[in-house]
Amino acid sequence: MDVSLLLNDLNAAQREAVAAPPGPLLVLAGAGSGKTRVLTHRVAWLVGVEHISPLSIMAVTFTNKAAQEMRGRIEAMLGFPVGGMWFGTFHGLSHRLLRAHWREAGLPQSFQILDSQDQLRLVRRTLKNLELDEAYWPPKQAQWFINSHKEAGRRPQHVGESRDPQQQQLLRVYQAYEEACRRMGLVDFAELLLRAYELLRDDSAMRRHYQQRFRHVLVDEFQDTNAIQYAWLKLFAADSGNLFVVGDDDQSIYGWRGARVENMLQFEKDFPGTKMIRLEQNYRSTATILKAANAVISHNDGRLGKDLWTEGKAGGPILLYTAYNDIDETNFVVDRVQDWIAQGQARQDVAILYRSNAQSRVLEEALLQAGIPYRVYGGLRFFERQEIKDALGYLRLLASRHDDPSFERIVNVPTRGLGNKTLEAVRALARAENLSLWLAAKRLVDSGGVPARAANALAAFLDLINTMDKETAELALAERVEHVLARSGLFEHYQKEQGERAETRIENLEELANACRNFAFDGDDDMDPLAAFLAHAALEAGEGQAEAWEDCVQLMSLHSAKGLEFALVFLTGMEEGLFPHQRSMNEPGRLEEERRLCYVGMTRAMRQLYVTHAEIRRLHGSEHHTSPSRFLGEMPEELVNVVRGAGSVYTAGGPSYRPPATQGSRETPAAGGMQLGQRVRHETFGEGVVLNVEGQGQHARVQVNFEGIGSKWLVTAYANLQQVS
Numbered sequence: 001m002d003v004s005l006l007l008n009d010l011n012a013a014q015r016e017a018v019a020a021p022p023g024p025l026l027v028l029a030g031a032g033s034g035k036t037r038v039l040t041h042r043v044a045w046l047v048g049v050e051h052i053s054p055l056s057i058m059a060v061t062f063t064n065k066a067a068q069e070m071r072g073r074i075e076a077m078l079g080f081p082v083g084g085m086w087f088g089t090f091h092g093l094s095h096r097l098l099r100a101h102w103r104e105a106g107l108p109q110s111f112q113i114l115d116s117q118d119q120l121r122l123v124r125r126t127l128k129n130l131e132l133d134e135a136y137w138p139p140k141q142a143q144w145f146i147n148s149h150k151e152a153g154r155r156p157q158h159v160g161e162s163r164d165p166q167q168q169q170l171l172r173v174y175q176a177y178e179e180a181c182r183r184m185g186l187v188d189f190a191e192l193l194l195r196a197y198e199l200l201r202d203d204s205a206m207r208r209h210y211q212q213r214f215r216h217v218l219v220d221e222f223q224d225t226n227a228i229q230y231a232w233l234k235l236f237a238a239d240s241g242n243l244f245v246v247g248d249d250d251q252s253i254y255g256w257r258g259a260r261v262e263n264m265l266q267f268e269k270d271f272p273g274t275k276m277i278r279l280e281q282n283y284r285s286t287a288t289i290l291k292a293a294n295a296v297i298s299h300n301d302g303r304l305g306k307d308l309w310t311e312g313k314a315g316g317p318i319l320l321y322t323a324y325n326d327i328d329e330t331n332f333v334v335d336r337v338q339d340w341i342a343q344g345q346a347r348q349d350v351a352i353l354y355r356s357n358a359q360s361r362v363l364e365e366a367l368l369q370a371g372i373p374y375r376v377y378g379g380l381r382f383f384e385r386q387e388i389k390d391a392l393g394y395l396r397l398l399a400s401r402h403d404d405p406s407f408e409r410i411v412n413v414p415t416r417g418l419g420n421k422t423l424e425a426v427r428a429l430a431r432a433e434n435l436s437l438w439l440a441a442k443r444l445v446d447s448g449g450v451p452a453r454a455a456n457a458l459a460a461f462l463d464l465i466n467t468m469d470k471e472t473a474e475l476a477l478a479e480r481v482e483h484v485l486a487r488s489g490l491f492e493h494y495q496k497e498q499g500e501r502a503e504t505r506i507e508n509l510e511e512l513a514n515a516c517r518n519f520a521f522d523g524d525d526d527m528d529p530l531a532a533f534l535a536h537a538a539l540e541a542g543e544g545q546a547e548a549w550e551d552c553v554q555l556m557s558l559h560s561a562k563g564l565e566f567a568l569v570f571l572t573g574m575e576e577g578l579f580p581h582q583r584s585m586n587e588p589g590r591l592e593e594e595r596r597l598c599y600v601g602m603t604r605a606m607r608q609l610y611v612t613h614a615e616i617r618r619l620h621g622s623e624h625h626t627s628p629s630r631f632l633g634e635m636p637e638e639l640v641n642v643v644r645g646a647g648s649v650y651t652a653g654g655p656s657y658r659p660p661a662t663q664g665s666r667e668t669p670a671a672g673g674m675q676l677g678q679r680v681r682h683e684t685f686g687e688g689v690v691l692n693v694e695g696q697g698q699h700a701r702v703q704v705n706f707e708g709i710g711s712k713w714l715v716t717a718y719a720n721l722q723q724v725s
């Protein structure tokens with residue numbers, strides 16, 4: 001390997017890190033200074049120059065996508081594949097370990113991953129089983145209680161006595177939840193980490209094996225590791241001491257999920273002799289963007305402190321747009337994106353960032369209308385879409401019959417005449433006898449515990465699953481999935497659904513089969529392909545790469561933008577209460593975390609940064625008058641150009657001022673008094689959100705997206721929609 005080739009495109013500090021002798025090393029550096037680049041080169045260095053086997057290297061990244069990209073770069077540098085290297089997220093790597101050692105970890109071989117939505121559903125059921133009223137025991141709070149204890153490494157028995165009756169109850173919920181997971185062979189995200197950690201901690205032979213195997217452990221985005229992740233790293237690296245971590249305290253944005261930026265300081269204490277390297281040159285952004293970002297973050301206290309400079313061009317000013325309302329804001333953004341595309345620039349170089357996922361819907365609609373392909377990271381995720389989850393429900397039940405959340409999900413999808421009464425009977429028996437729903441259903445069928453018609457319907461369902469399993473056991477994964485989609489009736493079910501959404505759903509289902517076809521498991525164990533794919537789906541849910549090859553605009557929350565870079569960036573919804581988020585306003589610590597999030601957002605931009613806010617915003621069904629985010633005020637005035645002042649209205653046709661009251665589609669007298677975004681209730685379809693309005697009076701029609709049903713066009717005069725506040 002040509003050493004100079006590897007070091008040529010690095011600066012002196014970066015080289016020092018890449019070519020450092022073995023031992024603990026911490027790179028502490030600001031955004032865009034090449035931390036990820038250093039990590040990538042370091043792996044190539046170890047393999048290509050130090051002749052370390054790829055088998056002895058483990059690298060931890062923040063997303064699976066980042067891991068794939070890095071692997072690609074490394075292989076390009078080396079000129080040969082590095083299969084066998086462990087490369088992935090904490091969750092992905094823990095999962096790999098548990099698959100390989102399920103028996104030692106005390107798990108069934110067919111264990112399934114419970115994503116956070118499913119987890120919430122299971123917590124809800126647990127509360128119900130304990131006869132705790134959701135009104136007093138919010139499921140989300142219980143879920144948070146469970147996860148934060150797991151993330152701190154505490155099982156129920158470690159939580160400790162509390163006199164507080166509320167804590168005692170939550171502990172009971174935690175216990176019952178754990179028991180339910182054990183019975184069903186389900187493993188939630190926090191459990192993946194904790195279980196893998198306990199496995200290594202308690203099994204000394206296993207620990208020695210892995211400590212001997214992985215002589216080099218590397219970690220990107222180290223500032224966002226939580227207690228259990230750090231403990232996990234220390235176990236792996238305890239013997240070799242070769243732990244190479246890179247991070248930026250100013251980009252620690254997961255404190256609310258237990259990340260401990262203190263780990264960066266602790267590192268030097270835990271690994272005496274740590275080599276510390278700082279990188280100070282930014283290669284990503286224009287000087288203007290960098291200066292503004294530095295100014296914003298300087299308002300935080302207690303930073304480790306970094307000077308970040310660039311040799312790059314000054315670049316144009318940051319552009320600030322004050323929108324009348326969020327529709328106006330969206331139109332502005334979409335117009336700018338269209339200009340960009342018209343200039344022959346790539347769509348994938350554009351990112352539209354927002355603080356709250358709920359903001360994406362309006363943006364998505366505007367992009368759809370403008371015919372601009374886009375992709376949403378971490379919001380409307382491919383693997384979380386209703387039809388995909390239905391399909392996965394079938395597949396998961398094939399893999400493990402005791403997966404209750406999947407059973408619940410699909411037992412009556414498509415409808416097969418199973419009434420709520422029958423299902424209640426199944427649940428009651430499961431509860432009373434501590435059985436999975438599958439076994440309870442089987443027993444009810446066998447014992448004649450339900451009326452003949454219900455028993456027949458149940459038996460038909462059980463039979464369907466068993467038969468599909470048998471019929472497809474020998475098929476390749478994609479064929480297996482196609483068969484299940486057809487045989488289960490899911491395809492037909494969604495084909496019958498009215499409206500344009502049905503079409504998308506069918507496309508999504510077809511895409512699922514495609515995803516299977518393209519799915520290549522890079523494991524070195526003989527994991528069953530279906531199990532591997534289901535795990536991939538559960539782990540990938542947060543990243544949602546549907547059409548990876550298409551050139552499209554990127555929509556994502558600020559949290560998912562970490563580590564990425566784009567030529568053109570929009571930071572939208574810069575309003576007090578939205579960003580910084582309402583929840584953070586009264587806690588200095590949380591407010592600083594919001595500011596770091598702003599810093600992360602700004603430093604994603606390479607060439608041009610737009611910041612926008614709306615004076616009126618509709619969120620969660622009601623309109624709010626807002627004031628500009630304090631972070632806007634923290635950007636030095638001379639670096640920001642105002643595109644149009646407050647109270648004005650942007651129009652695509654050119655600069656014109658109009659009184660706000662006549663602007664924006666929301667203000668036009670809409671069908672039957674219905675407004676976009678309005679929540680409504682329909683007698684048959686339940687609750688939904690108005691997506692479109694058309695026509696007037698007798699001819700007025702609205703398109704409503706009903707929860708769990710999809711979108712439907714309704715004539716307002718007949719639909720009898722009730723407005724829900």
Ligand code: ATP
Nearest residue numbers: 009010011030031032033034035036037283284563
């Ligand atoms: P973040 O904090 O956002 O994760 P980072 O510190 O990981 O950023 P990188 O993503 O590695 O930074 O690098 C930022 C950009 O600068 C990338 O496009 C990278 O290729 C480029 N870059 C880094 N170092 C150099 C260098 N020495 N010469 C030229 N370009 C560089």
Ligand code: MG
Nearest residue numbers: 035036037563
């Ligand atoms: Mg990085």
